[in-house]
Amino acid sequence: MTKPGTRTILALAATAVLVVVVAVAAVVAVAVRNATEPDPEITAYAHGTSVTVPPYRYCTVTQSDTDGQLGLDCREGATTVTLDTPAGYPLQLSLPRQIADAPWVMVLEYSRPDGTVVQRLTSYREYPDKTRAVTVPSHPEPDLRLSGVEVQLVVPVRDATGAESFAPYQAWSISTAR
Helix, strand or coil, X not given: CCCCCHHHHHHHHHHHHHHHHHHHHHHHHHHHHXXXXXXXXXXXEECCEEEEECCCEEEEEEEECCCCCEEEXXXXXXXXXXXXXXXXXXXXXXXXXXXXXXXXXXXXXXXXXXXXXXXXXXXXXXXXXXXXXEEECCCCCCCCEEEEEEEEEEEEEECCCCCEEEEEEEEEEEECCC
């Protein structure tokens, strides 16, 4: 019996390395393909502090039924992030691509000194296309003080009477009250 030559040993070693590399590449490819994408988060900044805002409500559209109703798969974290926003300092929001590229509305909630609440709406239509940063005034009028913001992604809906409107299917909530 003869001993294998140097070339044979090198060929077998190269083949073994190649098999290991292909196996690792296959495992990585399957893991990447099966990985779930994390929910989009908003970054909010005010007066030297930034916070990450996870979804308050996050739904994915699964399918439409025969009546044209959307099927939604929803998760409700019900997390409202608090960020101290002193009067005179704006609240700045950094929107991820998933929000900036979609129809969104922002519900701005202001409080008056007497405790009454005033809501104002703004939407993607009031900003340049695919805006990624939004500034919200915390004290737009002498008697108004920003107390909260909710960013919502919306879908068109039609009620039983045929009236059309928009309904939120994803939302991010920020409390700014002191």
